[in-house]
Every structure is written in structure tokens, then in C-alpha cells.
Amino acid sequence: MFEIYLNLIARGLSTGAIYGLTAMGIVLIFQTNNILNWSQGNAGMLITYLAFFLLTLQLPYPLVILLAVIAGATLGGTIEKYLIRPVREKSRIGLLMITLGLAMVFEGLAAFIFRPFPRNFDPLLKGSVTFGPITLGQQDFLVIALSTFIFTTLFLILYRTKIGIGARGIAEDWYGARILGVPVFAIYLFIWSISFALSGLVGILVVPRFALEPHFMLPIQVKAFSAAVLGGMNSVLGAIIGGLLLGVMENIIAFHFPFLKESFSLILVVIVLLFLPTGLLGRKTQRRF
Amino acid sequence: MLKIEGLVSGYGHLEILHSINLSVEKGEIVSVLGSNGAGKSTLLRTISGILKPWKGTITFEGRLLNNLDPIQIVKHGVVHVPEGRHIFPGLTVKENLLLAGYKLRNIELSERYNFVYTMFPVLKEREKQLGGTLSGGEQQMLALARGIMPKPSLLLLDEPSLGLAPKLVTLIFKALKRFRDEGLTILLVEQNAKRALEISNRAYILATGYLALEGNSSDLIADQNVKRLYLGR
Amino acid sequence: MKKSIIISIFILLLSLAMPFIFAEKPSQIAYLNIIMIYAISAQGLNLLLGYAGQVSLGHAAFMAIGGYTSAILVMQFGFNNIFSIICAILLTGFCGLFVGFPSLRLSGFYLAIATMALGTATADIIKRLVITGGDQGLRNIPPINIFGYEFQSEIQKYYLFLFILIIVFILVKNLVNSRSGRALRAIRDAELTAETMGINIAYYKVVAFVASSMIAGLSGVLYAHSISYLHPVNFGLSFSIELLAITIVGGLATIWGPLLGALFWVLLPRLIGVRMEFLATTLFGIMVILSIRFFPRGLSEIIFKLEKKLKLS
Helix, strand or coil: CHHHHHHHHHHHHHHHHHHHHHHHHHHHHHHHHHCCCCCCCHHHHHHHHHHHHHHCCCHHEEEEEHHHHHHHHHHHHHHHHHHHHHHCCCCCCHHHHHHHHHHHHHHHHHHHHHHCEEHHHHHHHCEEEECCEEEEEHHHHHHHHHHHHHHHHHHHHHHCCCCHHHHHHHHCHHHHHHHCCCCCCHHHHHHHHHHHHHHHHHHHHHHHHECCCCCCCCHHHHHHHEEEEEEEECHHHHHHHHHHHHHHHHHHHCCCCCCCCHHHHHHHHHHHHHCCCCCCCCCCCCCCC | CCEEEEEEEEEECEEEEEEEEEECCCEEEEEEEEECCHHHHHHHHHHHHCCCCCEEEEEEEEEECCCCCCHHHHHHCCCEECCCCCCCCCCCHHHHHHHHCCCCCCHHHHHHHHHHHHHHHHHHHHHEHHHHHHHHHHHHHHHHHHHCCCCCCCEEEEEEEEEEHHHHEEEEEEEHHHHHHHCCCCEECCHHHHHHHHHCEEEEECCCCCEEEEHHHHHHHCCCCHHHHCCCC | CCCHEEEEHHHHHHHHHHHHCCCCCHHHHHHHHHHHHHHHHHHHHHHHHHCCCCCCCCCCHHHHHHHHHHHHHHHCCCCCCCHHHHHHHHEEEEEEHHHHHHHHHHHHHHHHHHHHHHHHHHHHHHCCCCCCHHHHHHHCCCCCECCCEEEECHHHHHHHHHHHHHHHHHHHHHHCCCHHHHHHHHHHHCCHHHHHHCCHHHHHHHHHHHHHHHHHHHHHHHHHHHHCCEHHHHHHHHHHHHHHHHHHCCCCCCCCCHHHHHHHHHHHHHHHCCCCHHHHHHHHHHHHHHHCCCCCCCHHHHHHHHHHHHHHH
């Protein structure tokens, strides 16, 4: 019995890492830009299609992942600079709608260029690994390892580099940062690039579980929003913990009550929003003027 | 050093400042006084580029600042310490200072840390503490320290004494005097007109967006009208 | 004044004549029927988002609740159709009440996430229940039957839907022009000011949610009995977003917006041809972005322009 739980937790961590990475991208943009980015998932979907195309050209898989991450960063930067920057004065709901429109643009593009039929997408690693009682797919293990690496790198960036500290400053007090001469727009560009690069990576890592089609990232995005809310919306650490927690809880719930698998996290999110609006690690921030 | 001519500015469609002329010479402390809503903060925000001037010119050391971004204005040596301090509560004191010196190179940066810490030794002790855990007076010191961090030649101060106990106010004003001795020029916006006049060389008085009065601080202190209207009793 | 009456009568006559214009191809009328169903639902969302400023990313769920309720009551409990429709609308209204209360505590983004979660959960629950047919969906739903008269052909449905659409649009127009409508707009534009003006924000927000969900429920009922097939997948997040996009592109806080948006949403893929069909989503997304950025009144901008021209000349 105990072994079953260990396996459930291990696999839940892998799923949770996927949620966490996506939630991290959402939270990074949310706390610095004050924008709920609805296109996070579909950006990853579009980049995954690109990766699919590159793989059919017989490029090596790791190179494709690298190229996809670069493509994601470029896409994110471009969108920040040419789409988001000119409309920053719009209302927050207006900005949400713009990212919503963007998600539709991505969806249509993917369906138009690649046709909307589900396609098979092979994982990078196919075998499984065993640690004592735990057996885990190699791809799942890769997800956990990669996300640990990314979490660590991101934390080093946020706490040890000027641009990262600047991003934290903007998240806390946009006006204060701007008045000090912190290059807020350069930092916005950086944040959007990171977020979209993350979304591309998540897409490639998770797509072998489903099939490649224009909607495959939507459920991941829904879960990532839940994870972000659980973690507190304005805490990157919260997003990661929220994601991992959600992944593990979901897996255990699905084992005992299979019919609750999907709805559990959604109902949890409403409860958290109502009774613990700051989430596990979030804090109240003053709104910008 | 700073020359403002015919400046008109405001928020959205609301005109707050109507044709302001003002100048600051090198090494001076110049106060801008006036009641709430007179447009003092708007003036500073316009100089530092947060608001765009509608009309008129702002020149600093012969350079037009009108259409520059706040980042460039800081680079030119004009630094704005905003009302309400706006320190980053979740960042350490040192990180707060780092963001103020964002454009500096690493060698300059450590030199500036030392300078700031000699000015405000208490900040050195609190270096690793989060900004939000400092006391009100310490937070104001941090705000001032951030102001001098990028080696400005002109400091725009908005209500540095706001919400502080009289003893701390004295401390802050002492710091301003020391800033002047270090060769810094200061444009000071204050509610506490008496203290501001005591420390400044010249002063301007704003009323509902117009320049009501200007002169040497010593003359203004003696002026009966000013006394009645702005100094209380 | 007179001109607008003439135009209204002209539009009414035109819409009444539609089935005769398309008499050759009943399938075209089916498109018009779908457009009207979407337009009614979008009108509900318009009331909520456009006039009251509350986001909902779960609007499709209300349609699902309405459609399933009526279909199940008729098929499995043998309810009279009129009675089942009333029950469906009341139930969605009740669900709107249930969602409206959280909206008092949540604003902006958080409300968006909460409605997204509730909407997705609703679709998932429907998928897992037995009574709803679960993953098989609900098939062979009978057409609307009012006192023995069945609205079976597309033309019959067309006139029924047109009648309902006009009623709903008139009701919404009257609501937004009333005292309540002004209160809603005041809340949308400045909540704090509205509160200091003595407007009972909680009351009006909940009212907006209830009214909006009832309209969506009605639209869902029409959908169920018209398409005669319901499946939870069709009422998921994607459809909610589509409805939102329809409302925005049509023009927020404009009375004709939902109809124009729905018209465009359904016709666009047909206009650009089968080969480009999938690009329609992209074009629509671009229109959402352009609407927010440049034309806050969306496609209705055209109507306003026309109106101005007619008045000037």
C-alpha cells in the first residue's frame, strides 16, 4: 500500500512540475505586468507544433527542444514589444481580453498551418527508471529533473542578478521602480521571453501524454491557473509549490475517487479564492496608482 | 542648472500646472511650498519624466528634458525621491539600493554603497533586512539613500518629512544639509514650510497650479503674508 | 425619430422575409438559427461584461445547464415543454445566483479564474453523471413543442427564435436604460464612486449575474431542442471563450453587438472558404485584439457610423 502511494506521489510530482512551470510563467507576467496571460498555454501549443515540424526534418530531439525554447523567447519578446506595450494603459480586463484574442490567433494558426487533426508526438525518453519501490517513466523523470534545474536557475536570476531583482522591484512597486530609473520595459521584455520559453518547453515535455492538437494545452493552462491561485498569484515560489501540491493531490484523489480527477482542482480553486484569497504564499500588495 | 519655462502639465485631461517658471542654481536648496493640491508633486513628476509636459520647456544643464523617459532623466543626473517613499518592502536594503544604482557599473556600485553607508550608517547595519521591516524613519533614510545612490547632481525630494516624528524630521533635514555640503543641488517640496524655509536658499510658493510668490527664503520667513498663510499664525 | 422607426420596420420585414430569400436552401436558415442562439447567449454575456463589467469565462456552462435541464425534464420525466423551459431558466438563474455571490468578493482576474474553474467543472460533472448521458451525450432531443405545435423545420424554428431574440433584446435594452442599468454602468466605471453614491453594489452585481445566466439558459434550451443533441465537450472552456470573443467583437455595451458578433462568428469561416476555414479563429482573435485596442464598440461601430450618416443627410 505504501509503495502505491510513493508511486502516486512520484508521478504526481512530475505532473505537478508541469503545472508549476506553466504557473510560474503566468505568475511572472502577472506580478510584474499585472496581466493575466491567457495565451500562455496556446503559445506553448504553437511552439510544440513548430517542434513537431522540426522533428519531421530529422533534427536531433535535444536540438529541437533548444530551438523551441529560443523560438518561445523570441515570440514572447515580440508580443510584449509590439502588442502589449502599446496597450499598457488599457484596463486590466481589456488586457486579459487581448491575451485571449492572442490565444485564438495561435489556435487558428496551428489549425491552419498543421491541420487540426490529432497527431502522435513521441517523448524524448521512452523507457522507465526504478528507484527502490518507485518506478517512473524516464520522460517523467526528465520532467522532474529539468524543472528542478529551471526552478533553481530562475531563483538565482530573481535573487542574484540585477535584472531579476529589478523584476521583483517592479512586482512590488511599479511606480517606485520607474521613478528610480529601473529600465522597466527592458525587464518586461525579459519576463515575457522567459514565460513564453517556459510555455514552449512545457508543451514539448507534456504533449507525448496526449496527442498534438490545437487544444491540448488548454487543460494544462486551467490547472496552471489553479496552481497559481493556490500558491498566491504573486509568488513564484508559490506557483511552484502550488503546482507540485496540485499534481500530487490530484493523482492521489484520482486513485481513490476517479470521477473527481478533473473537478477536484477546479473546486479547490474556487474554495481557495473565496476563503484564502492570498493563497499559500501570496501577500497583499498595494495596487499601482 | 535647472530651468523651467512656461510649464503646463497635468493628468489625463486635467490641467494642474499653469505656466510655471522656475530655476535652480548649482549648489542651492530650493523649496517649493504650497497647500495640498497646489501642484507641487505634479511639478516634480513632470520634471522626472513620469508625466509629459503639455507645454513649455524643462532644461537641465542646457539639455532639454521634455520628451525623455524617466530612465534617461536619471542618467542625466536628476533623481526623484517620491512622496510616500515607495521603497520595495520585500527587497533587502541592499537590493533597494542596487535598483537605485541600476545603471552603475560594479566598481562604481561598491563605491556608492560605501558613500551611502557613511551618510546613513544605520542602513549598513540593516543591509540584509527587508525594506518593509524598517521603521518609518529608517525607511525615509533608505528613500533618501536611494536618491543619492546613482550620483545625481539634482535631487527632487517630495515631502521627505511626511509622517515622521519631529525628532526624525530634524535628522532628515540634517541629512539634506549634508547633501548640500557634498555639492548636491536639491529641489525640495514640503508641507512643513517653516523647516523648509530654514534650510533652503530660495523658495517658490504655488497656489492652485500658479506661481504665487518667489524669493529668498530669509525674506519669505519674514514676510507677514507668508507667515499668515503658510507658516501658521 | 421617424427615420429610425422606418429603419426598424425595414429590418423587421427583412428578417421576416429571410426564409423566403433562402427558400431554396434550408441549410442556410439553419445557420441563421445558430446565429440567433449564439446572439441570445452573447446578449446575456454582454449584459454581464459590457454593462456590469464582470468577467465570466464560464458562460457556456449556463447554456449547458439550461439545455440539459429542459431536455432531461422532457425526455425522462415527460414534462410539458413549456414547463421544462421555465424550470431550465429558473435553474440557471439559481446557478447564476450561486456564482454571483462569489463575484462580490472577487474582482477582475480572480473572478475570471473562478468562473473558468466553475464552468470547466460543470462540463466535467455533466460528463460523469448518468442522467445526462455522460460521455455519450444526450441524443434525440425532441423539438420544441408548444401546446402540441412542434417547431420541427428550420423555418418554423427560425420564426420562433426570431420572436424570442426580439423579446430578449427588448428586455435587455429596457433593463440597461432603466435605473438598474445606470447603476450597473456606474459600478462598471467606478465601483468606489458608485458605492459612495449609495448604489447597492452587491444587489446589482448579483442581479446582473442572474439575468445573464437566465438568458444563457434560455439560449441553451433553444440549442438543445434545435440541434437535438447535447455533449459536454461542446460546452467547455473553448465555447465560453468563443462567446466572450463574439461579445467583444460585436461591441461591448451595445445592444446590436451580440447579434453582429454571432453573425460574424458563424459566417466568417463560410466567407473565407473551406481551404482557409481554420484561419477564421485567427482572424477572429485579431478582431478581438483590434476591438479592444481601437474600436471599443467593435462591429457596432459600423452601425453607429451609419446612424450618424443617416441623421446628417
